């Protein structure tokens with residue numbers, strides 16, 4: 383990054399990458415081992431956004447099962463173990479991600495990842511998608527003491543990327559992304575095609591996009607080049 387660069391901070395699951403097929407497979411692996419029914423895909427997809435443990439807890443709550451701390455940790459490790467082995471089996475980038483990033487990079491945008499996924503898993507996935515080199519920082523839910531919806535997760539990601547918080551935009555799909563961006567006082571673009579468990583417009587993001595083909599225009603309007 384240079385001093386005049388703009389930084390676009392992306393959420394990962396449900397924003398850059400359609401990871402739900404592999405996340406829900408890993409969840410179903412855990413549920414099957416417990417003798418519980420397989421999760422319904424659209425329902426389970428909406429459990430994504432707060433990290434693996436919350437995904438496991440929400441899937442159990444759907445069966446009226448409240449996990450104690452030790453069991454939640456144990457099942458989360460089972461989930462992560464399976465997911466890490468199958469992390470890019472059914473996962474693809476959302477349409478136009480690469481073109482959008484290439485065009486924005488030509489206009490001086492740099493990129494970072496701020497995800498509630500564990501950093502190690504995020505790096506593993508980005509490696510599998512051959513994207514790692516494009517990001518100046520990759521920060522997960524366990525990288526700092528704070529995670530989304532806390533704005534510090536975004537501000538510390540910006541710092542790790544050597545960015546200037548007044549020259550940044552956040553792009554996300556779910557309430558933690560919009561809430562963290564507002565907390566960090568960073569403008570936020572919400573994608574309409576992600577995994578939010580509530581209509582993303584109800585959180586009042588600055589802009590909603592239906593396709594990454596519209597990202598650069600909206601990002602440029604929020605953070606003009608100079």
Ligand SMILES: O=C(O)COP(=O)(O)O
Pocket residue numbers: 393394395396429430431432433434437496497498499556
């Ligand atoms: O894995 C999750 O639950 C969250 O991941 P995200 O922050 O990239 O949406």
Ligand SMILES: [Mg+2]
Pocket residue numbers: 393394395396397430431554555556576577
């Ligand atoms: Mg997400």
